[in-house]
Structures are given as structure tokens and as C-alpha cells.
Amino acid sequence: MYTVLPSPILHTITGLRFQPVVDFHSGQAVAHEVLVEIRNVNLDVLFASLPTRCALQIFFWQANTLLKMQGQGQYWLNFPADKLLDPRAMELLLALRHQRRLTIEIQDPLTLTRMSKLEQDSVHKNLHRLKAAGWKIWLDDLTCELADDYARLALPFDGIKIDRSELSLPGRFDALVHFVREKIAGAVVVEGIETAQDLQRACASGAQFGQGFLWPECRIDAVVTA
Numbered sequence: 001m002y003t004v005l006p007s008p009i010l011h012t013i014t015g016l017r018f019q020p021v022v023d024f025h026s027g028q029a030v031a032h033e034v035l036v037e038i039r040n041v042n043l044d045v046l047f048a049s050l051p052t053r054c055a056l057q058i059f060f061w062q063a064n065t066l067l068k069m070q071g072q073g074q075y076w077l078n079f080p081a082d083k084l085l086d087p088r089a090m091e092l093l094l095a096l097r098h099q100r101r102l103t104i105e106i107q108d109p110l111t112l113t114r115m116s117k118l119e120q121d122s123v124h125k126n127l128h129r130l131k132a133a134g135w136k137i138w139l140d141d142l143t144c145e146l147a148d149d150y151a152r153l154a155l156p157f158d159g160i161k162i163d164r165s166e167l168s169l170p171g172r173f174d175a176l177v178h179f180v181r182e183k184i185a186g187a188v189v190v191e192g193i194e195t196a197q198d199l200q201r202a203c204a205s206g207a208q209f210g211q212g213f214l215w216p217e218c219r220i221d222a223v224v225t226a
Helices: 010-011 043-049 052-067 082-085 087-095 110-111 117-132 142-151 164-168 172-184 194-206
Strands: 016-021 029-037 075-080 102-107 136-142 159-162 187-190 218-221
Touching: 010 052, 010 102, 010 136, 016 087, 029 052, 029 136, 052 075, 052 082, 075 082, 075 142, 075 159, 082 117, 087 218, 102 110, 110 136, 110 142, 117 136, 136 142, 159 164, 159 172, 159 194, 164 172, 172 187, 172 194
Parallel strands: 029 075, 075 102, 102 136, 136 159, 159 187
Antiparallel strands: 016 029, 016 218
16 A cells, blocks of 8 residues: 555545446446545545545555455546656556556546646656556546647547536537547546436437446445554
8 A cells, every 4th residue: 555654534434435437338337436435524525635645545545455355346546647747656556466457547637737748748658657557547527628638638548537517518518528539538438427318418429438326326334454
């Protein structure tokens, strides 16, 4: 586990939540995004202010916990964008025996666009190193405003998750999905699907996968013991 300056937040975790990523063609879950459960805490508020060091500790704890579970489930884990420049984090990712069961989901897409050219070149190199080691890598929460930047960056993503806010803007949503598939990555997940109407709109856009409260999540008890 990534254990530099262990965070007290790790010891407030009470479980893991599994949100299905659903294939529109088959209607079946092909993977699950895995989130921590902390009781009586608004996780959106917490993680908005959580140091990325702590988020990284959570990533590696989740990874090790999931890889000990029986079965061949596919799990997507949130990874802070700025840690793509952290040599120790890269070393640990390259050493982790992920069994091709884990997908890195890069958070904070704005962070990558604000890096210097030298930093962006380092991220590009590190992503290629991770992919050579068998990692699958997706970008989370892409919005229309950032699409041109990511087309220019040409980072080697396996797919893109469209931010939930875009689904409520039908005028530009379809165009965004088309642009992403043509210019950034061929595979697209639409986030924020809550109703049958949302699902219909997402399926018609050309995206292949969806995620949202339309499909119930599940959970397991899990705590940090060290």
C-alpha cells in the first residue's frame, strides 16, 4: 500500500460501494466503479477537499482489497491526475499485479489541461508505460469545455466518461459524444443516467456504456486494518 504519511481518513472507511458500468447493447454490467463508504459523510464534499495523497492511499488500499476477492470482476478505481507525475506512485502501479481486473479512472480532468508542456509530456510517457504493463486507463468527467484540449493532448486513453451534467444538455450532448469517439477515444461511458428517458438519450448518442442511479449499486463491509 502507498503508506507515506498515512491518513486518518482511511480508518473511517466502513465499506466499498460498487456502481455498475452497463453495456447498452447487452444490458449487462461489464464492470463496477468502486467507491469507499464513510458513514454520515457527504463524499462529494469530502473528496473535493481531500489531499491527493490521501486519495492515492485509498486507491492502493482498494486495489489490494479487491484483488484478494474471489471471482474475476472488473473494477474501476479513481486515481488523482496529479499523481501521474509522482515517481513513487508510478513505481507502485507498475509493480502491482493487477491481473487485468483493474482500470485506472483519472480524476480531475482540468488538472491535466493546466499542466505545463513538460509535465504533459511526462504524463503522456507515464500513461504509455502503464498501458505497456497491461493497465486500462479511462478519463473521468469530461465536459464539452475540455474536449478540444484533450483532442490536442492525444493521451492514450482506453475510453472517456462523459460528465453527468452533459446529459441534461441535449443540444450539445450528441455532438460531444461524436467528437470524443472521433478525436479522443473510441469507447464512451455516459454518467448520470437516472431515468428511462436518460437511458434512451444516451443509447441514441452513439455511446456504448452507461452508469448512474438507474442501476442499483451494491456494497460490502471493508475496513482498513493496518
